[in-house]
Amino acid sequence: MKNLFADRMSKVPRSFVREILKVTENPDIISFAGGLPNPLSFPHNELAEASAFVLSNSSNKALQYSSTEGYKPLREYIANRYQLSGLDVSSDNILITNGSQQGLDLIGKIFLNRGDAVLIERPTYLAAIQAFGLYEPKFVSVPLLNDGVDLNILKNMVETFNPKIFYSVPNFQNPTGITYSLEKRKEIGKIFNKNRTIFVEDNPYGEIRFMGDDLPPVKKYLKRSILLGSFSKIVSPGMRLGWIVADNEIMNNLVTAKQASDLHSNFLSQMIVHRYLTDNDVEKHLNNIRKMYKIQRDCMITMIKKYFPSDVKYTRPEGGMFLWVTLHDGMSSMELFEIALDENVAFVPGEAFYSDDPELNTLRLNFSNSDVKKIEEGIKRLGNSIKMLELKM
Ligand SMILES: Cc1ncc(COP(=O)(O)O)c(C=O)c1O
Missing domain, CATH: 3.40.640.10 (Type I PLP-dependent aspartate aminotransferase-like (Major domain))
Structure with a gap:
């Protein structure tokens, strides 16, 4: 079977993020791994109304x-x-x-x-x-x-x-x-x-x-x-x-x-x-998303300051959904991933984001898809995991 597939297929990595998402389906795990928007940000009712309108008034066009x-x-x-x-x-x-x-x-x-x-x-x-x-x-x-x-x-x-x-x-x-x-x-x-x-x-x-x-x-x-x-x-x-x-x-x-x-x-x-x-008032909708993500981002940064060793570096994004953490030289975020999973917290090890020569001590954290309670608990667990990894080194 193997040599039936085009050569190009062997050159493309599987999405590590999608693989991790499967692990993190377990509800006990606090996941900062995915890149998901917060479902609270979806305009549920407004989209229901828009759908009903389109299907009642323009269905010939919409379904063609x-x-x-x-x-x-x-x-x-x-x-x-x-x-x-x-x-x-x-x-x-x-x-x-x-x-x-x-x-x-x-x-x-x-x-x-x-x-x-x-x-x-x-x-x-x-x-x-x-x-x-x-x-x-x-x-x-x-x-x-x-x-x-x-x-x-x-x-x-x-x-x-x-x-x-x-x-x-x-x-x-x-x-x-x-x-x-x-x-x-x-x-x-x-x-x-x-x-x-x-x-x-x-x-x-x-x-x-x-x-x-x-x-x-x-x-x-x-x-x-x-x-x-x-x-x-x-x-x-x-x-x-x-x-x-x-x-x-x-x-x-x-x-x-x-x-x-x-x-x-x-x-x-x-x-x-x-x-x-x-x-709809799209500006209002966008402002609600911005407010929500700012609270979550601020909480994540406050918790990182509180629970991560002080030499861990991290970005302070002014928008979006992610921040990037750099552990000190010689530490492996892949090893950290294994420890963190035992503590029921997940993230994406940085090496997934390089085409070659990855920086192994980096990792990505998503803040858009967890509420502040989960962020507090998850970052605390991750901080403990980093300390456990340091002790192993
Ligand atoms: C930088 C970047 N580009 C593109 C996409 C794909 O987004 P979509 O296909 O949902 O528009 C994503 C999704 O996470 C992204 O982070």
Whole structure:
């Protein structure tokens, strides 16, 4: 059976996060492992109303095949939101996808030949390594500093490898929670406007800023780029809706690739989400999510200060759903994972987020999907687990 599968399948890692999610289905385990939004943030009643409205008033349309590009009013809504924030985006440049995850796959499909260089952040979003990995590129990674990627290394890598794309999550990155500073956004514009590399800006968390000031998308400083957005973290991931913003030439290729993949995204979902967005106070909804996640993030940081050894480092994200912990040199977060699981607490060991040469003493903690009681207890257990690991060393 083994040699029936395409070579590319042996090169793509299984998602460690999805594997861990299976373990953490046990209700006794406090899990900071998954990347799930808090279900309390879902607009349950409003989506029920929007669904009833669409099915009672437009069911012929909603249940029928439709255009690959997506539901025009939804694309217009998205374009309008960008315009209000000062970005010149038209609905013609928006393709609705099955979450931004499909956007990553389509980008891989239209750009990558085997062996092409793809620049990624170090660490990066695991499922981007999977999505691009299926097209067998050569990954080259650029370290992330506290205010975004290391620009000197980035320049060097761009010159040396002439990559087709640079994949980046500039706001509240998954896994680190790091956000690019304004200066870095501008500098990146200067670097990429001089060469062929396309900056792929994945922004599923941008709307969930709960501290500090909003920053313009890197797209603002680029002549050519691809921007990805998603309704997963602001409405519901189960609806599987995201989008890609790209110029006409890229858009034409994306549409062809999407036709081959799935004809179009779930049209019923698109109409429901559009109805929900137009009938409700979306700003109020977003503010509620921001408030909730800030409380959870603050609680996690307070508990880390209280229960972790003082030499453990951690990021202090201003938005999003994750923070990144660095244990002291020589410690293994994989070993910690085993100990922590015995204590009924879970996280994702950092090595899952590297394409090569992982930093073994790192780990990702999710704060969006646990209430403050669970965060208090879970971080206490994790602190004890770290101390147990230290004693073993
Ligand atoms: C950085 C990043 N990109 C893309 C995705 C995929 O999101 P979706 O396909 O639900 O829009 C995620 C999900 O966690 C993510 O963290």
